[in-house]
Amino acid sequence: MRFIPHVTVATIVEDQGRYLMVExxxxxxxxxxxxxxxxxxxxxxxxxxxxxxxxxxxxxxxxTGITGVYLFRGENGVTYQRTCFTALPLAHQPELELDRGILRAHWMTLDEIRARQAELRSPLVLECILDYLNKPRYPLDLIR
Incomplete structure (x- = not known):
């Protein structure tokens, strides 16, 4: 059987200690x-x-940078390869319709995110933020 991971991206957007999160x-x-x-x-x-x-x-x-590249096997048995980026917020366009399945976007503190740990989509959500806070960030030219 051929192994084919799903390639995904995630973006950590931080502004004054709050993180842009999707519900x-x-x-x-x-x-x-x-x-x-x-x-x-x-x-x-x-x-x-x-x-x-x-x-x-x-x-x-x-x-602005890369936090890391992660492998995660979901409960569905699918393996995801996630590249996690860092970013700065530039402009909000509230008139845009959000993707199907997205309820709303929130700005949350780390404590608020930790308090909802049981509601995180995967353990990678908190792991990526902690890596953002505690580990080196890599330049975008790491990607070729």
Whole structure:
């Protein structure tokens, strides 16, 4: 059997100690996640991070770095390869319609995110934020 992981991106957008988070429906439950999604054909990882952040939050961002590359096997048995980016918020466009399944975007503190740990889409949500806070960030030219 051929192993094919799903390539995804996530974006940590931080502003004055608050993180841009998405409240969404996943498998009939409400969960919290960074703006995140799958890479599309003919799209770079950075383009995917821009697109997913805008589609899920109505925020335009400047992608500034990479927190890390993660592998995660979901409860569905699928393995996801997530590249987690860092970004600065540039402009909010509240007139944009959010992606299907997205309930709303929130700015949350780390304590608020930790308090909802049971509601996070996956353990990667908190792990990526903690890596953002405690580990080196890598330049975008790491991606070739």
């Amino acid at each position: 969404e429906l996943s498998n009939n439950r409400v969960v919290f996640n960074q703006p995140a999604g799958h890479l599309e054909a003919d799209e770079s990882l950075i383009q995917a991070a821009h697109r997913e952040t805008l589609e899920e939050t109505a925020w335009t961002v400047e992608i």
